[in-house]
Amino acid sequence: MTKIKLPVRILVAVLCAALILAMPFVLSGPDLTDETKMRLMHQEGGDDEGEEIDFGRLLFSAAYAEGDLDVVSVDEGELVSHPDWALSQDDFTVPPIPNPTGYTENGYSDETIQVTVETRSIDGMTVNIAWVKISDPSQLRTAIAGNKVSSTKTAPVTGMAKASNAVIAMNGDYYGQLPEKKLFEFRMGQKIRGKTNKIKDTLIIDKDGDFHLFVKSKGLADFAKENKDNIANAFMFGPALVIDGEIKETDTEYAYAPVYKNPRSAIGQTGKLSYVMVIIEGRGDEGTAGAKHEELAQIMYDLGCIQAYNLDGGNTAEMVMLEGYSEKNVTEKFHFKGDQAAGTRNQTDIIYFGTLVPEDTWQ
Amino acid sequence: MKLLDGAITMTLAGTEVYAFGLFCMIGAAAAAMAVWVLCRGYNMEKGSAGILTLMMLLCGFICSRLGFCLMNRSLGGMMPFSSWFRITEGGWSLSGMILGALAGSRIASAILRIPPKRGMDIAAGALPLMISAAKYAEDKIPDFDISRPLAEGSSAGAGFLTVQDKYGTYLATRRIGMVLAMILFLILVFTTIRKNRKDGDQGILFLLFTGAGGILLESLRYDHFLEFSFVRLEMVIYAVMLIWGLVLAVRQNKENRKVLCRTAIIAGVAAIGICGGVEFALDRTSMSHVILYVIMIAALAVPVVLGCLLLSRKGTEVS
Numbered sequence: 001m002t003k004i005k006l007p008v009r010i011l012v013a014v015l016c017a018a019l020i021l022a023m024p025f026v027l028s029g030p031d032l033t034d035e036t037k038m039r040l041m042h043q044e045g046g047d048d049e050g051e052e053i054d055f056g057r058l059l060f061s062a063a064y065a066e067g068d069l070d071v072v073s074v075d076e077g078e079l080v081s082h083p084d085w086a087l088s089q090d091d092f093t094v095p096p097i098p099n100p101t102g103y104t105e106n107g108y109s110d111e112t113i114q115v116t117v118e119t120r121s122i123d124g125m126t127v128n129i130a131w132v133k134i135s136d137p138s139q140l141r142t143a144i145a146g147n148k149v150s151s152t153k154t155a156p157v158t159g160m161a162k163a164s165n166a167v168i169a170m171n172g173d174y175y176g177q178l179p180e181k182k183l184f185e186f187r188m189g190q191k192i193r194g195k196t197n198k199i200k201d202t203l204i205i206d207k208d209g210d211f212h213l214f215v216k217s218k219g220l221a222d223f224a225k226e227n228k229d230n231i232a233n234a235f236m237f238g239p240a241l242v243i244d245g246e247i248k249e250t251d252t253e254y255a256y257a258p259v260y261k262n263p264r265s266a267i268g269q270t271g272k273l274s275y276v277m278v279i280i281e282g283r284g285d286e287g288t289a290g291a292k293h294e295e296l297a298q299i300m301y302d303l304g305c306i307q308a309y310n311l312d313g314g315n316t317a318e319m320v321m322l323e324g325y326s327e328k329n330v331t332e333k334f335h336f337k338g339d340q341a342a343g344t345r346n347q348t349d350i351i352y353f354g355t356l357v358p359e360d361t362w363q
Numbered sequence: 364m365k366l367l368d369g370a371i372t373m374t375l376a377g378t379e380v381y382a383f384g385l386f387c388m389i390g391a392a393a394a395a396m397a398v399w400v401l402c403r404g405y406n407m408e409k410g411s412a413g414i415l416t417l418m419m420l421l422c423g424f425i426c427s428r429l430g431f432c433l434m435n436r437s438l439g440g441m442m443p444f445s446s447w448f449r450i451t452e453g454g455w456s457l458s459g460m461i462l463g464a465l466a467g468s469r470i471a472s473a474i475l476r477i478p479p480k481r482g483m484d485i486a487a488g489a490l491p492l493m494i495s496a497a498k499y500a501e502d503k504i505p506d507f508d509i510s511r512p513l514a515e516g517s518s519a520g521a522g523f524l525t526v527q528d529k530y531g532t533y534l535a536t537r538r539i540g541m542v543l544a545m546i547l548f549l550i551l552v553f554t555t556i557r558k559n560r561k562d563g564d565q566g567i568l569f570l571l572f573t574g575a576g577g578i579l580l581e582s583l584r585y586d587h588f589l590e591f592s593f594v595r596l597e598m599v600i601y602a603v604m605l606i607w608g609l610v611l612a613v614r615q616n617k618e619n620r621k622v623l624c625r626t627a628i629i630a631g632v633a634a635i636g637i638c639g640g641v642e643f644a645l646d647r648t649s650m651s652h653v654i655l656y657v658i659m660i661a662a663l664a665v666p667v668v669l670g671c672l673l674l675s676r677k678g679t680e681v682s
Contacts, residue, residue, distance in 0.1 A: 009410035028366070030504065163530070341649060
């Protein structure tokens with residue numbers, strides 16, 4: 001064994017003590033802080049240039065599409081606009097709880113939101129559909145499991161919907177799980193990442209509640225620069241299914257197994273402040289085999305979508321309508337799971353619709 | 364000294380410090396004490412404990428940071444290289460620290476001219492204290508190192524090993540890790556005072572238990588820390604530790620138990636394969652998670668038990 005001289009022993013002891021005593025001032029945490037993550041995400045690289053597209057196209061009513069499927073009207077009662085009830089679109093403010101008297105056999109209705117839920121069998125596929133009409137764009141919201149958009153915390157869709165007082169909710173694009181370096185993701189006006197991506201399509205929902213689709217980021221950079229304060233939510237999953245009332249041709253090279261039948265989820269805009277959310281059941285028995293991208297696009301088109309976008313599928317595909325908020329006994333009125341084999345999984349984010357009617361105005 | 368915004372801090376004697384760093388400091392100090400006690404137990408030269416501690420600390424620091432920077436994918440890709448050196452901004456890998464400390468003990472053994480196995484035994488005896496403290500330090504970080512919800516919206520089952528939030532109750536895997544590390548420390552203390560132990564036994568036991576336990580805990584956690592797609596990268600490192608422990612146990616075995624040696628290695632590889640399958644089933648099937656974790660624990664227990672059997676020997680043989 002090596003003999004160690006006293007000065008060396010002292011020096012080593014001092015170095016050990018210094019290293020140990022420095023820890024409380026150096027080791028801030030096992031992971032990057034949220035602030036650091038956000039800073040690093042935003043400083044990395046720059047936006048790619050894209051060609052300008054006509055993103056300002058007028059939105060037409062649901063009758064614009066010439067599909068074969070029945071388009072459900074949710075205009076049975078007039079929606080009333082209450083600008084003073086509008087919610088912030090720059091934070092995760094939770095809307096009021098739904099009025100228990102607003103629930104109908106197949107949905108929910110009050111003076112600010114109408115929701116109709118149905119399940120159809122289309123070409124051997126089980127398609128769960130929610131038709132939504134709202135009076136104010138701030139009712140189309142997103143929620144995240146964590147406290148900050150940089151968080152990768154996950155939670156059940158049902159749990160996030162409940163915490164958000166959602167009338168109806170569905171999965172988002174599970175952005176916390178997306179491995180791509182270049183993403184364009186916003187939640188409630190807050191930028192998570194601001195990069196274009198040459199292989200993925202983008203959905204931007206502006207603060208008027210209108211959908212804007214960008215194929216492989218074409219025109220995205222210009223739109224983002226010109227509308228940086230008007231982006232409420234943005235998703236980079238895709239592909240875009242229906243653009244400006246026309247079915248987008250399926251890109252067989254796109255990610256997410258486009259030519260295989262799988263559980264799918266999609267959201268579309270059918271008119272001004274009118275939307276449709278779809279969950280197609282898959283990985284199950286006959287009738288629940290799922291859909292290809294092409295089939296999903298056709299369904300969204302036939303449902304009257306002017307713009308439609310594919311969200312995360314598989315066991316991320318999930319839609320839930322909750323009731324019982326006022327009784328503090330929240331239960332599932334409808335719960336559609338895309339993956340018939342694996343069920344559901346926790347996710348980082350949801351898209352949901354809320355009411356604006358304050359509890360103290362209930363009659 | 365200005366601390367980082369957003370980090371969890373505590374006030375200690377009027378000074379603001381990082382909570383995570385404070386408990387890591389306590390763990391490192393306890394581990395240094397353990398190294399000193401073990402060096403005295405081995406009748407090593409004065410100052411040996413200092414050299415071992417310094418090398419373990421330095422290599423542990425470097426490998427922990429390096430491991431995090433290489434494995435972190437939360438930014439959508441590799442950490443920018445310029446950020447690798449901003450160590451105060453957070454980002455440390457526990458498995459990297461463990462491997463680094465073991466590498467440090469190897470370097471120190473070369474400096475001190477002692478058998479590398481003995482250096483590893485000393486490191487193995489001290490590391491559980493550091494791991495336990497690091498896991499306790501993680502407890503200060505909200506939502507870090509927790510499991511999937513035990514049941515949606517459940518408020519039942521709250522206890523020391525669980526945490527709750529508005530979405531449900533979760534296993535606090537960091538606390539389970541802390542408890543398991545303390546149990547491992549006691550096992551290693553027990554084997555250290557065993558009369559027929561040989562140099563390397565403690566190190567092998569440490570690798571076997573840390574590898575198997577690490578795989579299980581990384582599977583249980585669901586916070587996407589150091590994850591690429593659905594693969595938890597630290598789990599891969601713990602799998603390497605398990606196999607490394609088995610290989611060393613086979614090499615340590617001098618009693619010509621060839622069947623046991625082969626069975627142990629095959630069981631280790633099979634266990635890792637089964638764990639991979641269980642991981643897939645957890646995410647892609649509706650099979651009961653309890654059953655899947657029973658399968659995983661059983662699969663991991665086999666190579667650990669076989670590894671321990673390889674270390675068992677008849678009679679008294681003091682090295």
